[in-house]
Amino acid sequence: VQLVESGGGLVQAGGSLRLSCAASGGTLSHYAMGWFRQGPGKEREIVSAINQSGGTRYYADAVKGRFTIARDNAKNTVYLQMNSVKPEDTAVYYCAADPSLYLGTRSASYNYWGQGTQVTVSS
Numbered sequence: 001v002q003l004v005e006s007g008g009g010l011v012q013a014g015g016s017l018r019l020s021c022a023a024s025g026g027t028l029s030h031y032a033m034g035w036f037r038q039g040p041g042k043e044r045e046i047v048s049a050i051n052q053s054g055g056t057r058y059y060a061d062a063v064k065g066r067f068t069i070a071r072d073n074a075k076n077t078v079y080l081q082m083n084s085v086k087p088e089d090t091a092v093y094y095c096a097a098d099p100s101l102y103l104g105t106r107s108a109s110y111n112y113w114g115q116g117t118q119v120t121v122s123s
Contacts, residue, residue: 001026008117021095
């Protein structure tokens with residue numbers, strides 16, 4: 001499955017941004033999906049994840065209450081709604097797909113990755 005992220009850009013602190021991840025070459029409903037990010041000089045970290053049906057979601061503590069993950073299996077697309085963004089949210093954001101039924105939070109659990117989209121939050 002191929003994944004393509006979009007929606008990144010420059011946003012002021014306190015603003016909002018919605019990232020999209022479009023899948024092709026496979027059926028998105030077969031995969032748990034995750035959003036990861038890698039900030040300057042930092043390791044890649046999990047931001048959020050959602051299981052195949054959308055009934056189970058995970059959020060990292062740093063984004064809980066501000067970000068929302070959602071999926072539209074009919075459109076083969078996963079979204080990350082980012083509200084009340086902070087400068088520390090600045091990073092390249094990646095979506096990833098995991099065919100297992102376990103909702104993983106480690107990058108090693110995910111088999112397929114997009115190329116990433118840059119999010120820059122100005123203070």
